[in-house]
Amino acid sequence: MRIECIAIGTELLTTRRLDTNSVWLGEQLAGLGLAFHRKTAVGDSREDLAALFREALTRSDLILTTGGLGPTFDDFTKELFAEIMGVELVEDVQSRDDMLAFYAARKRVPPAVNFKQALIPVGAEALRNPVGTAPGVWWQDPPEHPGVRIVMMPGVPREMKRMWEDQVAPRIRPLAGAAVQTLRMVVAGVPESTLDERTREVREAHGHLDWSILASLTQVELLARGPDAAALEAARLAFAPVLGPDLVSLGDGNLEDAILAELSQRGETLAVAESMTGGLLASRLTAIPGASEAFLGGVTVYSVVAKAALLGLDPEWLERVGTVSEACATALAEAVRQRLGATWAIAICGNAGPGTEGGAPLGSVFIGLSGPGGTTVKPITMAGDRVEIQLRASALALDLLRRAISAGR
């Protein structure tokens, strides 16, 4: 089955808006053993949208659209598909009632523009939206396109996800063939090209699997896909000695999931003291459900005042050693570990720019790690913009902790 995704909205072409919907849908499809062959983002231009819809109808069996179902002046996904098929839009009574109920529950009256959302192309089926006001559309075998399915979903992620789970996925599942399974190996502390070289031989020995390598600022993923669980398991066994301690985890999680799971299992706890990363490390940990089992919390000591007031560091001493220094990283890690009574503590200080901090050059970072065996500091110089340096430093800190935990230091 050829599946394509069309994300609609001028904002997707021009501004700081990421198309997270199609990423999520790609994952959902992967779970069904399906995959997009293409994803397109296109603006709220009638002409461009109509051209793309016509193309998609020639090359795909399943077309998933997100966006353009709203009440505002720049929403016209349903209208265009209806036009292409030469049918009218009619009001769907259930959708109209749902919208009225949605507003009534909030003690509001629907703005007049909202009624247009209840219009559905003749021959299509409305998909109810229990968490918003824009119904979706399921259109199977539209005029002159037998075998094609068009699914129009809202652009609001929460509404799209709910609609997919409750109404779209159940209709698509029976169309999926043998499920493709994925072996996902998360690796940290190794550059992508090194990992490529190091694993080439094993990968080629398992060349019947579909391989990809995926590097981000925080980790590298090695993915294998295939229909045969035994083949994936054989690949996993062959990789274990090649990856050694660089292998963070198998399956869905990332570095932070692996660390939290390991700590929880050991009954150990973690505290953090963040200067340069300013809460990013804590935020990455607490984005994981159940983080509170092992993560106690920490401090964002973005100023000398905070370092003194929250962790008792002496401002004069800080002035002398510098807030970007090995001594500062050590003191922060030890102080937060002691205050919270944590098994482990991470401290990050550095200069992510712009400019210099306390005379430290841009990209200069010190990561302190304090645990049952004492405190160590890793000094490192990082390249990139502010947020990249913050991301890299938080990932490196987590990886240092991971290695220390498994070494039992």
Place this chain on the structure above:
Amino acid sequence: MRIECIAIGTELLTTRRLDTNSVWLGEQLAGLGLAFHRKTAVGDSREDLAALFREALTRSDLILTTGGLGPTFDDFTKELFAEIMGVELVEDVQSRDDMLAFYAARKRVPPAVNFKQALIPVGAEALRNPVGTAPGVWWQDPPEHPGVRIVMMPGVPREMKRMWEDQVAPRIRPLAGAAVQTLRMVVAGVPESTLDERTREVREAHGHLDWSILASLTQVELLARGPDAAALEAARLAFAPVLGPDLVSLGDGNLEDAILAELSQRGETLAVAESMTGGLLASRLTAIPGASEAFLGGVTVYSVVAKAALLGLDPEWLERVGTVSEACATALAEAVRQRLGATWAIAICGNAGPGTEGGAPLGSVFIGLSGPGGTTVKPITMAGDRVEIQLRASALALDLLRRAISAGR
């Protein structure tokens, strides 16, 4: 000029990888008064990629690709374009030397696979990559496609951005016509559809501008584009009374930029105590360059231990009032404000799931705001998944602070 973006990589179709490159490129183009008419993401499949490249050559004058220039087995952007044009790849001496120098500077030897990166299609021009090993390609008037420009850039954001700024943008700038300017109004505390209704009249009175509305979990943006600065200024003046105190800022920034700028200007400071948001609020603030002028830091009090050790809250009292409560939000805000001597303090406690915390229902959130005029708490129930609730709560907290600052409370 018809411009399209092609982002290459199987990971863009199936996993948790966001295509941030094309978003950034869209913004860069907007600055030149240009825009994509389409963005496509496609996998590392020779067949799909070749089909897309051929299509793009029929409908676009400028084709920007990202990705597929790396050293690994699944990189073949240059090879495919060369194949379509019927030309060979040849080694570019400068690119080879650059790569050798890149590795030498890091005291490493390039893996053998890396040499393939120095190959460039005959008739095209290499774009140097000062921060990585994959050169890009500028290919003007390729065989049988006069007037077309193909630009191949690496997928690594830092490398792509540098290449764009130094080498691609300067070549594209002369092709741009009259620059289009943008009026961007950031609004908080108003649902998208309400904003649509409330602004319709003014928008229609300025209908010669190109309008869009862009809602996220944290704010709504109203964008107007047009070639005439005076027309945009007239629109801005007409909107001021309609948006009133819901208008957060004009121009590039977001809610957090506006708050940090306002605090810095007043010489006031901010501290935060985060339970449910776990560092997200601090992290959003410290992602902004210069945050340290007004943001002192704070605590991530993800456990009772942390609430006690870092802010002196009594565990027995917490047990009695509940860690998700008005009393807890008040105590956290006041304690962190006092400890850091901040002008303002925000505290967030709540239950973002899964499960209940201290008996509080899922989505129950209390936001404490402490300032020169005392402490107030906003109780609210939020829908969504864990990260959505964390995002919404951090945005609402910032908006409450913003309104309090301008009210001088």
